[in-house]
Amino acid sequence: MENDGQLNNNNVQGLSLIMGNHAAWNQPVEYELDALLGAEDHHVDTNQRSDDEDRCPGSGTPPSKRAKRFSVQQVQELEAMFQVCTHPDPRARQELGRKVGLGEWQVRFWFQNRRSSTKLKACGNEIRDMQQENTKLRADNIELKQLVQNPTCFRCRDPAGANQLVSENWRLLNENARLKDELLRAKAYQDSVIREAERPQSMSSEHQASAYTHPVPFTYNCRTNKAALVSHAERALKEFVMLATKGQPMWIPTIDGEVLGDQEYDLHTFPGLLGLCPRGFIVEATRETDMIRGDAMDLVSILTKAAQWSEMFPDIVAYVRSTDVISSSSTSSSHDGLIQLMDVEFWVQSPRLLSRNVKFLRFSKKMAERKWAVVDVSVDGNNGDEQQSNGTSYAGYRLLPSGCLMEDMSGGFCKVTWVVHGEYLESTVPELFKQFFRSGQAFGACRWLRSLQRQCEYMAVLGSSHIPSSSSSSSAISPLGKRGVLELARRMKESFYAAVSGPVTIASTNIVDQWCVSSGTGAERVDAAVRMVTWNCAEIMPGEPATTVLSATTTVRLPGTPPLRVFEYICNSQRRGEWDNFVNGGPVEEVSYVPISARLHGNSVCILRPTVVADGSHGKNSNDMLILQQSSTDASGSLVVYSLVEENVMRGIMGGADSSIFLLPSGFAILPDGHGKAHYTAVSSSSSAPNNGEGALLTVASLGMLSSSPSGGLAARSFDDAGEHLCNMIKKIRDSVGANNVIMA
Incomplete structure (x- = not known):
């Protein structure tokens, strides 16, 4: 019983470990074994007696304030058992209690406290490791941010890693060059195998060897076989x-x-x-x-x-x-x-x-x-x-x-x-x-x-028998006359092409010269480089009189002005007098009209009559001349070509007479300047071409006859007049279409 009293005091000490504030067990607190066992006392009075209630954990007697800890031998036995089994059953606890002199419930509580302290210590160690890892990651993150802000080469500490980047670029370039060289050699070998069957038998072996390593572009000559x-x-x-x-x-x-x-x-x-x-x-x-x-x-x-x-x-x-x-x-x-x-x-x-x-x-x-x-x-x-x-x-x-x-x-x-x-x-x-x-x-x-x-x-249209009627005139045109008018317009257009872009062959008596002409002053001034070409009609068309013809052509750029807008203005019959001197500043009326495309609007051949406004009445021009004009437009560009024809001759062609007459065409070639996508829409007098940044390349050509030698003074004045005439036309067109500038080619 004396020992029981001592055990009761120890029991009260053990109960005090588990019956306190439960919230404390949720805190990451590290528990030491000495604090768990209480104050050290190696002199335990095993003869001390206590009441039976002190032995019972359910007694109302408060535990002794001077609780005693287990002896060293008891703790060693309990620790040895804990290393073998952390959850002993009741029978094992009783045997262990009898062996060390403790009750079964004391052994149970000791194991419970021991397991809790082990878990708390493990949790504390894990938290400490996580905190250390977090600290290390934070330091690495800060270092990486500094490297991003101030990149350096890890080897040579070169600022911005320039040497490393340059070295990598050179490596990639060399690798790319090597692969291209291998591809070139493979293609050359393939081509040489194909061409080996085509080469003449007399080809030397040295030439054969070079063909495998040096691919030569295909070249035609008189010795190339079929x-x-x-x-x-x-x-x-x-x-x-x-x-x-x-x-x-x-x-x-x-x-x-x-x-x-x-x-x-x-x-x-x-x-x-x-x-x-x-x-x-x-x-x-x-x-x-x-x-x-x-x-x-x-x-x-x-x-x-x-x-x-x-x-x-x-x-x-x-x-x-x-x-x-x-x-x-x-x-x-x-x-x-x-x-x-x-x-x-x-x-x-x-x-x-x-x-x-x-x-x-x-x-x-x-x-x-x-x-x-x-x-x-x-x-x-x-x-x-x-x-x-x-x-x-x-x-x-x-x-x-x-x-x-x-x-x-x-x-x-x-x-x-x-x-x-x-x-x-x-x-x-x-x-x-x-x-x-x-x-x-x-x-x-x-x-x-x-x-x-x-x-x-x-x-x-040329093969069709349909004869369109003019919307503004009742002038008749026969089926044979329609073919004659279209053929005459075709030859007029081809002559215009030759005058603008040719001539392909120039006789020794012809003269080609370049004149720089200007018109106006200040902001209204227009400069143009005009090409003057003269030739003799008898050399080109046998049977024609030996008349010298002057062709004046130039090209300018109208930036920001769509080609379709320029084409619409030139084809406007009511405003033709603004740029065409022949019509005396007035409009023109349509005598006959032949569309040359059923799907492309604005493509037609028409015969126009100039009108002279005098005293409020309309009359014929004093020269009795008509204008044969062909116009065409699409997404690739526009063309307006016209020529003066005597009215009686034009009437005869419309009735089916021979259309083999000599014409001196003038006109305009309107091309996109390449600075925007070319748009094509149906042409109407009220439409305006969209401005998407594209401009127009405007080529103007005018052909006329010279009555004297090109070396004489009259010819020189004719050159000046022709150049000034082109500049005036360009200036009128620029102002009418709203172009801000004219750039000379």
């Missing part, structure tokens, strides 16, 4: 079909249409049929699709006949020098497989631009039933080292696989996809026209396709 030309044309056909039929990523859509993806194209064709693009050359690639009135077979027939092809595109094809058949079709009536070698000059309606001279193969192929392809590809192998120029044309142009894909549709129409892919020497283009060429509007697919569309519409 097999090589046929292979060149067939490869061009495959590349053209790829360009004509593929979408993205070969063609990338843009706001103004689509552009050729250089990377995708090089992936399929590098280094190409003609080799790499020469230095100083600019790549132009355009594609256009539209419905054309006509049959695919008929269009192929026109494209394969040089004379008809030249007449179909008079505004683009200046001259066809020669045409040789390299490979004919299987049958005489079919054009399938026909390969022609053509030497052609292309032009743009401006006296400031040289013609493009190019020699190419034309390959026509039937792809499927009612589907044809006509492909052009250069054979001159122009590498940009030496450029030939004869004063009127230049050879700095290479035509990569280009052409048209035609497929017959219902309703008498043909779906035509036109592709133009070429490279030209930019130094041959004047500064004023560079954006015009870069945008693809000079010789792009849009210009070819629109010209084909206009000509097909013109041919449909």
Whole structure:
């Protein structure tokens, strides 16, 4: 019983550990073993006796203030058991209590307190580790922020890591160059294998070895065999079909249409049929699709006949020098497989631009039933080292696989996809026209396709028996007269093209000179570089009198003025007297009108009569002259050409008489300047063209006769008068269309 008293005091001490404030157990407090066991007392009186109530945890007797801790032997036995089992069952607790001299409930409470202290210590250690890790992460975060604000190279501590970035850029550039070199060698090897079968047997072994490492652009000469030309044309056909039929990523859509993806194209064709693009050359690639009135077979027939092809595109094809058949079709009536070698000059309606001279193969192929392809590809192998120029044309142009894909549709129409892919020497283009060429509007697919569309519409009207009636006059025109008027207008337009962009061939007696002319002063002044060309009519047209003709032409740019706005103003019959001196400042009336397109508004041939306003009455002009005028417009540009014709002669042609008369046309060629997408809408007197940043390239031409020698004083005064006349016309047009400036070409 004495021992029981001692145990009761210890029991009260044990109960005080678990019956206090429970909130304290939720705090991350580290408990020491000494604090758990109480004050140290190695002299425990085991003979002390206590009441039975002190042994019972449920007794109301308060625990002794001088609670005694367990002995060292008891704690060692309890710790040893705790290491073996942290949750002993009641039987094990009783055995352990008898062994150490404690009650079962005391052992139970000790194990419970021991487990709680172990958990609290583990929780405290975990919190301490997490706090240390958090502190470390905060320090790393601060260091990284400082590095971002002040980047440095970790190796050399170079500010901003410049050396590291430069080194990485050089590594990528070298890797890119290495891959391109491997691709070039692989393509060269492939080309050499293909060409080995085409080379003559007399080719030396040294030349054979060099062909594997140095790809040479295909070049045509008199020793080139037909097999090589046929292979060149067939490869061009495959590349053209790829360009004509593929979408993205070969063609990338843009706001103004689509552009050729250089990377995708090089992936399929590098280094190409003609080799790499020469230095100083600019790549132009355009594609256009539209419905054309006509049959695919008929269009192929026109494209394969040089004379008809030249007449179909008079505004683009200046001259066809020669045409040789390299490979004919299987049958005489079919054009399938026909390969022609053509030497052609292309032009743009401006006296400031040289013609493009190019020699190419034309390959026509039937792809499927009612589907044809006509492909052009250069054979001159122009590498940009030496450029030939004869004063009127230049050879700095290479035509990569280009052409048209035609497929017959219902309703008498043909779906035509036109592709133009070429490279030209930019130094041959004047500064004023560079954006015009870069945008693809000079010789792009849009210009070819629109010209084909206009000509097909013109041919449909020419073959029709319908005779339109004039809206303002009852003058009759016979079916034969309609054909005569249209043919006369066609020859007038072609003469205008030759006067503006040519002449292609100049006789020794002709004179070509450049005059700088100005009109007005200050802000109203207009400067123009006028080209003066004189020639003898007898040299050009046999049977005509030996009369000297003066052609004055110039080109200016009207920035921010849409071409359609200029075209509408020039075609306004009520305001013609503002710029045309012949009509004496008054309007003109329509005598006859023939539309040359059922789908394209504003394309027509009309006969106009000048009116003279005097005393409130209208009368005929004293010279009894009429004006024959042809106007055409589309997205590629606009044209207004006119010429004076005697009224009795014009009446005879309208009635079916011979239309072979000599005309001296004047007029305007209105082209987009390349600084905005060209828009085309139906022309009406009340409409105004949208201003989307595009401007107009305005070419003005005036032809007249000189009565004396060009070396005389009268001719010099005529040159001045012609130049001043052009400047006055440009100034009137500038003021009327609201142009802010006129830039001289």
